[in-house]
Amino acid sequence: MRILHTLHWVQFAGTEKVCVDLCNEMVKEHQVYLLSQEEIRPYLNDEVHLIEFDFEKNRYNPLFLYQTAKLLEKISPDIIHCHNTKEIEIMKYAQIFLTKKIPIIATKHTLQYKKKYNLADLCVAILEDTKQLLKQESIIIKNGMTYQPPTKISRPDKFYIVLVGRLDKMKGFDIAVESLALLNFEFECHIFGQGEEQENLQQQINRLKLQDKVLLKGFSNHINDVLYSCDLQIIPSRFEPYGLVAIDAIYYAPLVISSHTGISEQILPEVLKFENNPQFLSDKITEVYNNYDNFIYIFDQIKATKDCFSIEKMASSYLDAYQKLINSYYPN
Template identity: 60%
Template sequence: MRILHTLHWVQFAGTEKVCVDLCNEMVKEHQVYLLSQEEIRPYLNDEVQLIEFDFEKNRYNPLFLYQTAKLLEKLSPDIIHCHNTKEIEIMKYAQLFLIKKIPIVGTRHNPILKKKFAYADLGIAVSEETLNYTNAKKNILITNGVKYNPPKDLEFPDVFNILAVGRLAKVKGFDVLIKALAQVNFDFKMRIIGDGELKQELQQLIINLDLERKVELVGFVNNVNDYLYSSDLQVISSFEEGLSIALIEGIFYGKAVLASDIASHKVLLGKRSVFDISKSNNVQLLAQKLNEIYANYQEFLDSFADLKARKQEFSIEKMTSSYLEAYQTLI
């Protein structure tokens, strides 16, 4: 197959990782193109043909759409797979200039309803919750997966090591996590991996709570697997997720995961391993849960082991195979 992925690059986060991993896996047996920005090139297999494309342009501009149509005509893909609703609009409008229409697949990465997502011929939801917001002509569920990379032990100091991974954005709830850590009754070291617009605000919060020696904003790293493997607990404090790539990485590499009670977290982790992020006293609830886990850590590990034993359900190979089967239904 000739497969065209489209990705409006913002920064390397969950959506970008899903797209990159799919491209890198699909190119092993298919011809794969990616419309995106130059910044994504270091993450791509050399066989994936990256084509720079500016998704910031006016999607209602006839000249821009005509030029996009000529590009589609030249590439002649069997499938267009979009990872953002604006991309779906551009690909749909551009095909007004084409005689032969190309099927559009869209992935709904978060539980937000977008009316124009209905332009997709096939919608892919990444979780049962997200499926409720997936409104293409036809909609199915394909769970996210990750590519396994053998981890290394970073030999962190002998203290209870906690890790969080994600964009430094309000939706990730890192402020709640930091405030909760100021209330726990055990010694710890917390590392937050990721970059984003709230970096300075979160750093000031850490200073205000006198947590400089205990909470570190690490920034972006290429070896999240090593950090997960070397930590005692991963915490996901998001207010909103589709199916968190960070959670799946935690299943593959981490010792234990505590997550907010959203998306598929409770289904996967069980009631004991989630907390209610939506309540006004979420800081206290999270602090209590962290204290409980620390006090009963071995029991928590044993419970999480059952989910880790099923990790192949979330492999990149299984996810890619499911997507390719879905593509075939449209060709």
């Protein structure tokens, strides 16, 4: 199969990781092309054909659409898989200039309603909540990711807490920082990620006099090693459309606790979840600290299910969906 993925690069976050992992897995047995920006190249298998493409151009400009159509003719994909609304529009409108139309499948990665998803021939929701936003034919394929064997790294000699994600208000890191100020035992917390809330978080850390206990560590390409070496991962998100960071936890962390959101709400037992305010979270962290072995045992039962979230399973589900769509698009 000749597969074309399209990805409007913003930063390397959840959507980008899903797309990259799919490309790298599918290229093992198929021809895979990716329209995106050059910044994504370090994350791609060398066998994936990266074509630099500017999705910021006017998607209603006939010349741009004609040039896109010529590119599609050259690639000649069996199917186009879009990961963003603007991409769907460009890929659909460009086909005005094509004699043979190409089926489009689109993944809905967020909980924002976008009516342009009705331009796709088939939509994929990542969770049941996402599916409810889609007004057209859709299926659910839950996200997975590529497992990378971790290595123990140097870590603090105190109870080591880790948070991972984009530094965005939605991620709830401010709630976590506030809760950490209420703890009565020795710990060190590292927050990995970049984003617009970095300055606000640092000011909050300073205000609460946590500079020696809570450190903003920036982006890391080795988060699997970090999680593998920590004592506890916390997911304090206000909401998550899915929350790949929970799958990171199942793959690598010895223990995770999470707010009631995204995939965590489905896969974690109540004892590993908390109401998302500083006092409740502080109480949960303290409970974990005082009963650590018991919590490790509980989470081990969840970790035993990690193969359910493999990239192989997710890619297989997508490939089945591709083939069914192609067969219905070009009936014999």
